[in-house]
Amino acid sequence: MxxxxxxxxxxxxxxxxxxxxxxxxxxxxxxAAKHLLTKREYRFYLLLKEVADEYHYIICPKVGVKDLLAVTDKKQYMKYFHKIAQKHVDFVICDKDLYVLFAIELDDTTHETKDAKRRDHLKNKAFAAAGIPLKRITDIDKRQIRRLFR
CATH class of the missing domain: 1.20.5 (Single alpha-helices involved in coiled-coils or other helix-helix interfaces)
Structure with missing residues (x-):
């Protein structure tokens, strides 16, 4: 060669x-596909579903905050949109017509950091401003879950 x-x-x-x-x-x-909920969230979901079914409510897991809240300040739209764009809530409870009744955050020890508290505060204030109750729960307990629906 x-x-x-x-x-x-x-x-x-x-x-x-x-x-x-x-x-x-x-x-x-x-x-790669992964499960929508963590094991803890799924355990909570199963109990939440039992109670929600009694009221004929629908559970929507992992909903983006931007899908629930509209920015009303048109002059500073992007500033306020970016504050919520990458955030979600763990569960949203809706009636049969998909009208949002309230949102749920399943909190754990990760919510105790300074950063997490700041993010939680923003979410709390944003939901309050929009008139959507944001309910927080730490224990996966059916009695505590029932209290969410009151």
Whole structure:
């Protein structure tokens, strides 16, 4: 084999490798399905569902705050939208017509940090301003859950 054939063959092989690498990257989507709720949230959901079913209410899990609240300040819309855009609430309770009755945050020890308290305060104030009750609960206990519906 002459040196020119060897070089051309090597270049062709490198081009083929590069082509397949680029093709793979273009079609590369590093995603996998995961459960919507954590184990703790799911345990809570099961008890919440028992109570909600008694009232014929619908439970919507992990709802974006931006889907529940509208920014009313049109001059500073983006400023206030960005404050809620990436936030969610754990559960929203709706009537049969999907009218929001209240939202629920299932709090745990992660809500005790300074940052978490600041985020929780913003959520509390935003929901209060919109007139949507935001109820917080820490214990996964049916009696506590029943109190949410009062």
């Amino acid at each position: 002459n040196p020119l054939s060897y070089i051309l063959g090597s270049v062709l092989l490198l081009l083929l490798i590069l082509f397949f690498v680029l093709l793979h990257k273009r079609n590369y989507y590093p995603y």
